[in-house]
Structure formats: structure tokens, C-alpha cells
Amino acid sequence: MNDNTGAIFSYPSSSSYLSLNMANNNHANDYAGFTEKDHGKYEMFDGVVVDDHVSRASNALAQGDGNELNVSSGKVNIRKGEKKIKKPKHAFQTRSQVDILDDGYRWRKYGQKAVKNNKFPRNYYRCTYQGCNVKKQVQRLSNDDGVVVTTYEGTHTHPIEKSTDNFENILTQMQIYSR
DNA sequence: CGACTTTGACCTGCGC
DNA sequence: GCGCAGGTCAAAGTCG
Numbered sequence: 001m002n003d004n005t006g007a008i009f010s011y012p013s014s015s016s017y018l019s020l021n022m023a024n025n026n027h028a029n030d031y032a033g034f035t036e037k038d039h040g041k042y043e044m045f046d047g048v049v050v051d052d053h054v055s056r057a058s059n060a061l062a063q064g065d066g067n068e069l070n071v072s073s074g075k076v077n078i079r080k081g082e083k084k085i086k087k088p089k090h091a092f093q094t095r096s097q098v099d100i101l102d103d104g105y106r107w108r109k110y111g112q113k114a115v116k117n118n119k120f121p122r123n124y125y126r127c128t129y130q131g132c133n134v135k136k137q138v139q140r141l142s143n144d145d146g147v148v149v150t151t152y153e154g155t156h157t158h159p160i161e162k163s164t165d166n167f168e169n170i171l172t173q174m175q176i177y178s179r
Numbered sequence: 180c181g182a183c184t185t186t187g188a189c190c191t192g193c194g195c
Numbered sequence: 196g197c198g199c200a201g202g203t204c205a206a207a208g209t210c211g
Contacts, residue, residue: 109184111203124202128182137202184209191202 091151104160105129107136118142132157 107125115122120140127134134154141147 106182108182110205112184112186113201113203116200122201180211182210185207187204187206189202189204191200193199193201195197195199 089151089153091149093147093149105134105156115139127156129156129158 106128108128109123110126111124112121113124118139119142122137122139125136125138132154134152134156136153137149137151139149139151141149
């Protein structure tokens with residue numbers, strides 16, 4: 001798609017998932033959600049498959065599909081991946097002035113990379129909860145710096161750490177709203 | 180002092 | 196094989 005914003009669906013500003021900072025600061029009230037449909041293909045919740053540079057930004061994540069990343073034990077085990085466990089990935093796009101969306105979990109930044117054809121770096125975060133290997137990427141669009149793309153990989157193995165709605169709830173609501 | 184960020188180096192996959 | 200791009204590591208620095 002050439003213009004994601006045209007397909008972004010909106011939520012009522014009075015909705016309850018105020019765990020997201022962007023919803024608190026009035027800078028953002030538009031969201032677009034994607035789920036991984038196939039390698040490198042992301043499907044919006046309304047059934048539109050996206051294939052622009054937003055989804056391509058997530059392709060690198062999809063490349064690792066099928067391998068359980070065992071980061072704690074080093075790089076070698078990444079390739080051992082005997083068990084083909086497919087981690088759920090959810091990419092969604094927000095209009096926000098802030099990059100870090102407070103989804104209620106605690107994240108530790110473990111990397112930042114310059115992305116080709118994008119003047120903004122991509123940031124890599126990992127859930128700090130022991131044993132929870134959930135990762136997320138946060139990237140701002142080069143052609144629209146008001147849009148932040150967040151990609152979640154994996155499922156949290158623990159309760160949310162803040163007393164707010166969790167991301168699964170948000171996703172659920174997204175799907176409900178999109179129908 | 181623990182938790183977190185920064186950042187250069189390193190590794191891997193992929194296209195040519 | 197080589198170079199590029201993406202992803203991760205890990206030591207050092209910062210902050211509360």
C-alpha cells in the first residue's frame with residue numbers, strides 16, 4: 001500500500017486501553033494492526049495484506065521463523081533449532097510522537113540499528129521478565145515520522161507487570177473493532 | 180548497586 | 196566468495 005494511514009482504523013478516544021502512552025498524550029489515536037500471515041506478508045485485521053516497506057521492515061524478523069532463538073545460550077543455538085516453534089508476531093502501526101509505547105511490560109533495550117532507506121534507527125527490546133523471551137522492534141517511518149511501527153515477537157509467559165490492560169487485550173479489541 | 184542504555188563488533192542470511 | 200543488511204552480543208557508561 002502506498003499510504004497506510006488511509007487504512008488505519010480508529011478507536012474511540014474514550015476507550016479503556018490507556019496503558020498506551022500514545023493514548024494518553026493525545027498525539028496518537030489512530031492504529032493499524034498487522035499479523036503475520038506468511039513469510040514477509042502481514043495481514044491487516046480487516047483482511048488487507050500489506051506489502052509496503054512497513055511489512056518489509058518486519059521481513060527480517062520473519063526470516064528467523066521456525067527457529068526458537070535461545071539467546072541466553074549464545075548464537076550457536078540459534079541454528080540448532082531442532083524444534084520448529086513458530087513464535088507469534090504482531091506488527092502494528094501507531095501515530096505517535098513517542099517511540100516507546102507503554103504496554104505494561106518492562107523492556108530492556110538490547111540494540112539499535114540503522115535501517116536502509118530510513119533516516120530513523122530501529123530499536124530492539126527484550127522483555128526483562130526472567131524466562132520470558134518476548135522481543136519487540138520499534139521503528140519510525142522515514143516518509144512519515146509521525147508513524148511508529150512496533151513489532152512484537154513471542155508471547156509473554158507471565159502476567160502483565162503494570163496494573164493496566166495488556167497487549168493481548170489490545171489486540172483482541174483491534175480484531176473486534178475491525179469486523 | 181542494580182537496572183538500564185549506548186554502541187561498536189560480530190554473526191548470519193541472502194543476493195549477486 | 197563477497198558485500199550488504201539485519202539481528203544480537205557484551206562491555207562500558209549512565210541513572211536513580
